[in-house]
Amino acid sequence: MAGKPKLYYFNARGRMEPIWWLLAAAGVEFEEKFLESAEDLEKLRNDGYLMFQQVPMVEIDGLKLVQTRAILNYIASKYDLYGKDIKERALIDMYTEGMADLYEMILLLPSCRPEEKDAKIALIQEKTKNHYFPLSRADIQLVELLYYVEEVDSSLISSFPLLKALKTRISNLPMVKKFLKPGSPRKPPTNAKSIEEGRKISSFNKAAMEAKNMQGQYSKALQQ
Amino acid sequence: MAAKPKLYYFHGRGRMESVRWLLAAAGVEFEEEFLETREQYEKLQKEGRLLFGQVPLVEVDGMMLTQTRAILSYLAAKFNFYGKDLKERVRIDMYVDGTLDLMAMIMLAPFQRPEEKQETLASILQKAKTRYFPVFEKILKEHGEDFLVGNKFSWADIQLLEAILMVEELSASVLSDFPLLKAFKTRISNIPTIKKFLQPGSQRKPPPDAHYVDLVSNILQF
Numbered sequence: 001m002a003g004k005p006k007l008y009y010f011n012a013r014g015r016m017e018p019i020w021w022l023l024a025a026a027g028v029e030f031e032e033k034f035l036e037s038a039e040d041l042e043k044l045r046n047d048g049y050l051m052f053q054q055v056p057m058v059e060i061d062g063l064k065l066v067q068t069r070a071i072l073n074y075i076a077s078k079y080d081l082y083g084k085d086i087k088e089r090a091l092i093d094m095y096t097e098g099m100a101d102l103y104e105m106i107l108l109l110p111s112c113r114p115e116e117k118d119a120k121i122a123l124i125q126e127k128t129k130n131h132y133f134p135l136s137r138a139d140i141q142l143v144e145l146l147y148y149v150e151e152v153d154s155s156l157i158s159s160f161p162l163l164k165a166l167k168t169r170i171s172n173l174p175m176v177k178k179f180l181k182p183g184s185p186r187k188p189p190t191n192a193k194s195i196e197e198g199r200k201i202s203s204f205n206k207a208a209m210e211a212k213n214m215q216g217q218y219s220k221a222l223q224q
Numbered sequence: 225m226a227a228k229p230k231l232y233y234f235h236g237r238g239r240m241e242s243v244r245w246l247l248a249a250a251g252v253e254f255e256e257e258f259l260e261t262r263e264q265y266e267k268l269q270k271e272g273r274l275l276f277g278q279v280p281l282v283e284v285d286g287m288m289l290t291q292t293r294a295i296l297s298y299l300a301a302k303f304n305f306y307g308k309d310l311k312e313r314v315r316i317d318m319y320v321d322g323t324l325d326l327m328a329m330i331m332l333a334p335f336q337r338p339e340e341k342q343e344t345l346a347s348i349l350q351k352a353k354t355r356y357f358p359v360f361e362k363i364l365k366e367h368g369e370d371f372l373v374g375n376k377f378s379w380a381d382i383q384l385l386e387a388i389l390m391v392e393e394l395s396a397s398v399l400s401d402f403p404l405l406k407a408f409k410t411r412i413s414n415i416p417t418i419k420k421f422l423q424p425g426s427q428r429k430p431p432p433d434a435h436y437v438d439l440v441s442n443i444l445q446f
Binding site: 053061063087089097173 | 271272273275276285286287288289290291292293294295297298301302310311313314317318320321322325355356359
């Protein structure tokens with residue numbers, strides 16, 4: 001039986017933190033092996049555990065994975081947190097890579113020279129305000145949800161002017177606009193026909209259960 | 225019929241070169257729009273085409289993709305250069321990420337001050353010979369196959385060849401202790417689509433020179 005994933009790193013955030021978050025979000029229990037001295041790192045290197053002599057390293061499914069991105073991609077794929085096709089993956093990658101850029105700037109801050117620190121902090125502030133926070137995966141997923149909510153009941157977001165504004169703003173981004181046009185890969189709402197087809201394909205009535213569930217939840221939300 | 229992918233970048237290698245390699249390896253024709261002025265760059269930003277305000281930008285399959293790795297992963301998957309399952313994919317990711325770490329140092333060097341540049345170049349050669357090339361030499365030795373992963377040509381092979389050639393431009397004898405990598409280099413270079421890309425007249429870009437460094441520093445304002 002597979003053991004829990006083992007995370008090898010220093011007892012600090014650094015490059016292991018995003019991996020920690022992803023495993024936690026996927027509900028996966030893991031062990032942490034903290035490197036507390038130079039000797040600990042040397043031992044891992046001498047034992048041939050670290051492909052490029054670096055940590056993070058994650059022992060999972062009989063593999064010794066290194067390179068933060070490779071590890072994150074593996075975990076995301078394994079636990080279905082990586083979109084359903086290569087186009088969705090490309091979008092997710094774009095957002096997470098952008099986030100990684102900002103993260104890297106913040107990560108390297110403690111190790112830069114004192115003279116450079118103020119300039120670097122100013123750069124992080126400028127980029128955060130003007131490039132990164134203005135758009136994130138959270139915005140995209142929220143807007144997607146708003147569209148679905150509207151399909152259930154078009155009046156639902158009418159009392160949320162800020163959400164409406166967000167929906168309009170995001171929908172007008174060139175990429176998103178294209179995706180919202182007819183003929184794009186975007187799928188139509190689940191209806192009785194697609195539920196029936198889903199039933200034929202899968203052995204559980206999963207789709208039907210989900211649709212019922214969704215309707216139930218929104219009715220509950222409406223009643224509150 | 226699908227439109228050709230369109231690449232928006234400076235007329236030089238930088239972060240776009242790996243994308244050019246991947247497209248070339250797949251035998252896919254592509255168009256390029258070269259950024260020559262600050263105004264052009266700002267225009268792209270204003271048009272909202274650059275998700276985080278940066279290039280590379282690749283227009284492909286109806287998407288405006290930015291972020292080098294996002295672009296490369298998408299193309300690798302699209303052209304079946306990404307392994308046959310998750311375990312092969314993670315191996316390709318690990319090898320590629322290691323290689324890209326090495327290449328990032330090479331990419332940065334021309335933009336550094338002369339004193340830093342010397343240090344960086346020395347570090348690049350040292351890391352290539354002690355951290356990166358030995359790993360790939362060992363991988364090739366252990367499975368004895370022609371390609372790095374799954375006995376099939378993949379993104380990992382393309383990325384490694386690109387890196388080898390770039391390091392050789394800094395030191396022609398860098399592969400002297402790596403016989404399997406030497407053979408690998410020859411073998412991959414002879415793949416027809418790669419061979420074509422390596423010939424004069426292809427869309428492969430030359431190493432950065434002073435003009436390129438000035439151009440990019442001016443446009444990106446650093």
